[in-house]
Amino acid sequence: MNFNTKTIHGGQEHDMAYGAVMPPIYQTSTYAQTTPGGHKGYEYSRTHNPTRAALERAFASIENGKHGLAFGSGLAAIDAVIKLLNPGDEVVSTNDLYGGTYRLFTKIYEKFGIKFHFIGMENAHRIEDYINKNTKLIWVETPTNPMLNIIDIKKAGEIAKKHNVLLAVDNTFATPYLQQPLDLGADIVMHSATKYLGGHSDVVMGALVVKDDALAEKLYFIQNSSGAICGPQDSFLVLRGIKTLHVRMQRHCENGRKIAEYLSNHPKIEKVYWPGLESHPNHEIAKSQMSDFGGMLSFVTKGNNYNEAIKIVENLKIFTLAESLGGVESLAGHPASMTHASIPKEEREKTGVVDSLIRLSVGIEDANDLINDLKQAIA
Numbered sequence: 173m174n175f176n177t178k179t180i181h182g183g184q185e186h187d188m189a190y191g192a193v194m195p196p197i198y199q200t201s202t203y204a205q206t207t208p209g210g211h212k213g214y215e216y217s218r219t220h221n222p223t224r225a226a227l228e229r230a231f232a233s234i235e236n237g238k239h240g241l242a243f244g245s246g247l248a249a250i251d252a253v254i255k256l257l258n259p260g261d262e263v264v265s266t267n268d269l270y271g272g273t274y275r276l277f278t279k280i281y282e283k284f285g286i287k288f289h290f291i292g293m294e295n296a297h298r299i300e301d302y303i304n305k306n307t308k309l310i311w312v313e314t315p316t317n318p319m320l321n322i323i324d325i326k327k328a329g330e331i332a333k334k335h336n337v338l339l340a341v342d343n344t345f346a347t348p349y350l351q352q353p354l355d356l357g358a359d360i361v362m363h364s365a366t367k368y369l370g371g372h373s374d375v376v377m378g379a380l381v382v383k384d385d386a387l388a389e390k391l392y393f394i395q396n397s398s399g400a401i402c403g404p405q406d407s408f409l410v411l412r413g414i415k416t417l418h419v420r421m422q423r424h425c426e427n428g429r430k431i432a433e434y435l436s437n438h439p440k441i442e443k444v445y446w447p448g449l450e451s452h453p454n455h456e457i458a459k460s461q462m463s464d465f466g467g468m469l470s471f472v473t474k475g476n477n478y479n480e481a482i483k484i485v486e487n488l489k490i491f492t493l494a495e496s497l498g499g500v501e502s503l504a505g506h507p508a509s510m511t512h513a514s515i516p517k518e519e520r521e522k523t524g525v526v527d528s529l530i531r532l533s534v535g536i537e538d539a540n541d542l543i544n545d546l547k548q549a550i551a
């Protein structure tokens with residue numbers, strides 16, 4: 173089955189009871205047993221729920237994995253991965269990281285004795301310099317947020333294998349439409365399904381996908397033991413979202429290209445970060461591991477003025493000023509004051525998150541309307 177069919181049919185079967193084409197929302201916490209232990213595979217909805225199970229099979233299918241796990245949020249999914257580790261273990265992580273991931277690593281898990289190294293990975297060979305006998309996990313986010321740096325997943329995978337370390341990739345920005353990390357050597361793929369997989373800005377959810385049975389077993393144990401699951405209604409919504417992932421992504425990419433090109437030629441814009449531009453420093457790696465370049469982009473205005481950037485995002489009319497990304501509607505954000513406010517100024521500036529940086533999640537509206545909106549807001 174090819175990707176554009178998997179989004180609709182992958183891991184799905186019609187409902188056994190009445191043939192419903194969409195899996196019913198099994199809004200139940202528990203399941204009747206005929207005799208103790210006599211059940212139909214479902215006992216309690218923290219452990220299993222048929223609607224969630226349908227979604228988890230869809231996750232596995234679209235990422236070319238074997239096992240999918242759904243969580244109450246992207247961060248809950250990341251939390252489950254870090255719970256594989258023990259005190260004293262070390263993680264080599266991308267430095268230009270989603271702010272909430274950075275907060276989870278440093279504010280929650282450092283105090284439990286896990287050590288994180290945050291490094292620039294655009295040259296993936298650097299990962300090896302930070303690996304020692306305590307290293308258990310490499311955490312990669314690519315494209316990164318909000319700088320759209322690209323990390324070579326295949327190279328990271330080779331380093332992980334050589335040192336017998338797990339490689340996890342946050343695939344939220346790219347989605348499996350653009351890149352499939354498990355095929356490139358990753359052990360775990362993670363998503364904030366809140367973003368493109370859900371795709372309609374109406375649900376918060378996280379996902380993990382793995383191939384290895386033993387690793388899946390450990391993660392299912394954590395999912396059930398820690399309990400950060402999602403409910404059946406949300407599972408239904410994300411399953412519905414996935415069915416149009418490929419058509420939405422196609423338009424996100426087309427609009428992303430048009431806007432990146434428009435901004436690149438704008439006299440007031442200093443720099444545009446979009447991996448599809450030939451001027452992007454990691455364009456070649458992007459071309460080798462992604463099938464297109466997505467709808468996320470960032471730009472910096474000339475003069476790097478904080479207040480001017482705030483004014484631009486306030487003046488936008490079609491783009492909504494909001495956190496999050498990946499929905500059908502276009503969003504704009506100012507990382508320094510919003511998503512990355514929890515990262516100290518000196519830290520964020522080291523990775524390029526300067527005062528005037530504006531991040532766009534380009535939606536699937538008419539491209540000319542979006543360009544005109546940017547034109548008037550920048551003017």
Ligand SMILES: *Cc1c(COP(=O)(O)O)cnc(C)c1O
Binds near residue numbers: 270317363
């Ligand atoms: C949003 C996001 C997360 C966190 O996901 P939630 O669903 O908000 O918990 C993690 N990584 C990336 C890249 C994200 O954009």
